[in-house]
Amino acid sequence: MNFTGTSQSSLLRPDAACSARDGDARPQQTPQVKLQAVDLNFYYGAFQALRDVSLTVHANRVTSFIGPSGCGKSTFLRTLNRMYETVPRTRAEGQVLLDGENIFEMEVAWLRRRVGMVFQRSNPFPKSIFDNVAYGLRINGTKRKSVVSEAVEESLQRAALWTEVKDKLHASAYDLSGGQQQRLCIARALAVNPEILLLDEPCSALDPIATAKIEELLFDLKKQCTIAIVTHNMQQAARVADYTGFFLLGQLVEFDETPVIFQRPSRKETEDYVTGRFG
Amino acid sequence: MPNLWQRRKVVNVAMLSLTAVFTVATIGILLFILGYLFWNGARSLNWNFFTKLPVPVGETGGGMANAIVGSAKVLALATLIGVPIGFLGGVYLSEFGGKSFSSVVRYMTDLLNGVPSIVIGIFAYALIVLRMKHFSAFAGGFALGIMMIPIALRSTEEFLHSVPVALREGAMALGASKSQAILTVVIPAAVRGIVSGIMLDLARVAGETAPLLFTALSNQFWSPGWNHPVATLPVFIFTYAISPYPDWHQQAWAAGFVLLTLVLVVNVIARLFLSKGFSHAPR
Numbered sequence: 001m002n003f004t005g006t007s008q009s010s011l012l013r014p015d016a017a018c019s020a021r022d023g024d025a026r027p028q029q030t031p032q033v034k035l036q037a038v039d040l041n042f043y044y045g046a047f048q049a050l051r052d053v054s055l056t057v058h059a060n061r062v063t064s065f066i067g068p069s070g071c072g073k074s075t076f077l078r079t080l081n082r083m084y085e086t087v088p089r090t091r092a093e094g095q096v097l098l099d100g101e102n103i104f105e106m107e108v109a110w111l112r113r114r115v116g117m118v119f120q121r122s123n124p125f126p127k128s129i130f131d132n133v134a135y136g137l138r139i140n141g142t143k144r145k146s147v148v149s150e151a152v153e154e155s156l157q158r159a160a161l162w163t164e165v166k167d168k169l170h171a172s173a174y175d176l177s178g179g180q181q182q183r184l185c186i187a188r189a190l191a192v193n194p195e196i197l198l199l200d201e202p203c204s205a206l207d208p209i210a211t212a213k214i215e216e217l218l219f220d221l222k223k224q225c226t227i228a229i230v231t232h233n234m235q236q237a238a239r240v241a242d243y244t245g246f247f248l249l250g251q252l253v254e255f256d257e258t259p260v261i262f263q264r265p266s267r268k269e270t271e272d273y274v275t276g277r278f279g
Numbered sequence: 280m281p282n283l284w285q286r287r288k289v290v291n292v293a294m295l296s297l298t299a300v301f302t303v304a305t306i307g308i309l310l311f312i313l314g315y316l317f318w319n320g321a322r323s324l325n326w327n328f329f330t331k332l333p334v335p336v337g338e339t340g341g342g343m344a345n346a347i348v349g350s351a352k353v354l355a356l357a358t359l360i361g362v363p364i365g366f367l368g369g370v371y372l373s374e375f376g377g378k379s380f381s382s383v384v385r386y387m388t389d390l391l392n393g394v395p396s397i398v399i400g401i402f403a404y405a406l407i408v409l410r411m412k413h414f415s416a417f418a419g420g421f422a423l424g425i426m427m428i429p430i431a432l433r434s435t436e437e438f439l440h441s442v443p444v445a446l447r448e449g450a451m452a453l454g455a456s457k458s459q460a461i462l463t464v465v466i467p468a469a470v471r472g473i474v475s476g477i478m479l480d481l482a483r484v485a486g487e488t489a490p491l492l493f494t495a496l497s498n499q500f501w502s503p504g505w506n507h508p509v510a511t512l513p514v515f516i517f518t519y520a521i522s523p524y525p526d527w528h529q530q531a532w533a534a535g536f537v538l539l540t541l542v543l544v545v546n547v548i549a550r551l552f553l554s555k556g557f558s559h560a561p562r
Contacts, residue, residue: 083452086444113454123445126468136453139463185449192453 031058034226035080035196040094042075042084042250049075052094053252055245057196062218062227064241064258066234067273071247073230077198080228081115082108098196113140116194120201122181124173124188129165132173132184136192151191158224159187160217179210186217197221199229203236215240234274238262246270313539320536323529328537333499333515336524343534345501346510349416350538353495353511354485356420357427362477364424365431369473372432373439374461385433392429399425400490408494416502416509419495423484430483434476438469471552478549482542488513512538 035057042050050072057063065073078084079092082103096103103111113136124132133152142148152169156162161183165176173184182202189197199218203211218227218240231237237244238258245255246269254261254270265271272278327342334341368388372381403422408414442465450460466473496508497518512534519531 081452083448086448086451109454109456112452117452119445119448119452121445123443123449125446125449125464135450135463139450139453139455139459188449188453 031061033057034059034099035228036095036097037076037080038095038097040076040079040092040096042072042079042093043091044087045089049250050079051250055252055255057226057228058243059226060222060224061242062222062229062240063243063245064237065228065230065245065247066232066237067247067253068278069232072250073245073247074200076247077117077200077228077230080196080198081112081117083112083117113192114194115196115198116189116192117198117200118182118185118189118202121205122178122185124176124181124184127173128170129173129176129184130169133187133191135188140192155187155191156184158190158221159183160213160220161187177210179206179213182206182210182214183217186214190221194225196226196228199227201230201232204232211236234262246273248273316532316536316539319529319532320534320539323533324536328530328533332501333510333530336522336526339526341530343510343512343515343530345498346512346515346534347537349495349498349502349509350485350511350513352416352505352509353419353423353491354481356417356505357423357484358477358481360421360424361427361480362431365428365480366435366473366477368428369432369435370439370461370466373436374457374465385436388429388432391425392433395489396426396487397489400493403490403494411506413506414494414496414508415506416495417505419491419509419511420505422490422494423487426484426487426490427480430480431477434480435469435473438472438476439465441472442468475549475553478545478552482545482549485542485545486513486538488517492517 033056037053037055040050040053041048053072053076065076067073075084080096080103082092084090084092085108092104098106098111098114103115125135127135130149130152133155134148137148137151142151153162153166156165161180164180165171165184168175173181176184182205186197186202203214206214215236218229221227229237229240241258243255244258244261246253246261246265246267248269254265254267256265261270262274265274327340328344329342329347330344331340331342332345333343368384372384376384399422403418403425407418407421411418446464446468447460450464451457455463491511491514495511495514497514498508498510502509516531516534516538519527519534522528
């Protein structure tokens, strides 16, 4: 069974990808290719979690991945910064090209600096708010105090958290609410100026108000970086994403511009899923 | 069935009272020891105890200053030997060790923990005292240091293990290497637990007597450096308590009281340290 059908082949050619559309917030010029997966296969021991996944992530766009639990969407996200390597007996085959360079041949610390990640459950370090955001800079060798504190302020502002925490930067990160903690984790990821930000179900543990704040944030963030988000929430994908990929049983069933996926998908499986017939 | 119901009620009350009685007995034994030691020890305690050397039988006014300093020396050396080995071993087991290798090491560590202290004393005696041809503070510290390794190792391992994987991933997702993540995130998150574990470990070996009897021996005078027999509180308690002199019995009570107080204080500090740590720990 091969799901990798016709609908995504046009997207592998970036020039054909962003056809004319009347989206007001979206710039009209053709987006650049930022990241490209080519025939990506992934294994947990003997179990194959991804089968021949090929897709293109465009610069300064939000790309979302949807699909039922266990379909491989989070696994796919975790290959993009090689986070899977912390799990023993995992293996990736194929290519992922970041600006044309294969990530599997890169120094992993360098890759993860360029491709940041925000996790499903907020995971601030048991340190102060300031030290959380400064962490990435410090381990990467930035020691100058003025540089660090400037970057901390800028990152907190980009994550729309600055006004809420500017008077208690040295309080514990655990004093913040759940939604604030997740925005702190976004600020922490932004502090090292990643080119791509991966978000793995970032709102699944948050209430609707905190979720709305983070979604709003993504609109601003994509001006400066490329965003890939995994979500269980289809409305969220429809709201925030420019492109959406639908995963099922480790395969990328369909990948296209978000309105196409939700309004006139070309595959039956996609239609069944987005209309809520299963999943 | 009123009969059955009645019987259940009786059995219930009987079992409840039985468990309650033994619970009270357990606490009672501890309180009895504490009270008895306090009654006898505090009465015999005076300033001289902390400042003077022991005096010959018949004279009054002697103290155990040398044993207090000696115990501190031996325990300091034990910490210096036991904690680095236990701590680094624990870091390895928790963060780097393969599954099967770790379980073997863990099992052997538990065995080492179960080795009777007198056997560890013989080991230190054979290895150090026989070779150097005399008893020494060093041999005593070495024996206690070995006794500290298993608990230092296991508590380090357990507290590191309890640090959520999410924190390690968070660090590595920012480009930290594994060792950077361990040094800058994992160990700081667990440090309170590790320190309190080591303090409890220290409190446990502070009362050990058997391994000191034939390593550090004892000494009626000040013991310079590490190369001479040295007086320690537990060994003094032993020597003084089995002597036939009432004066010495009083001194032994006082020494027991001081030792127990130190152990209790360390225990309480360690627990406070740990509980305070949890308010800041990952949820």
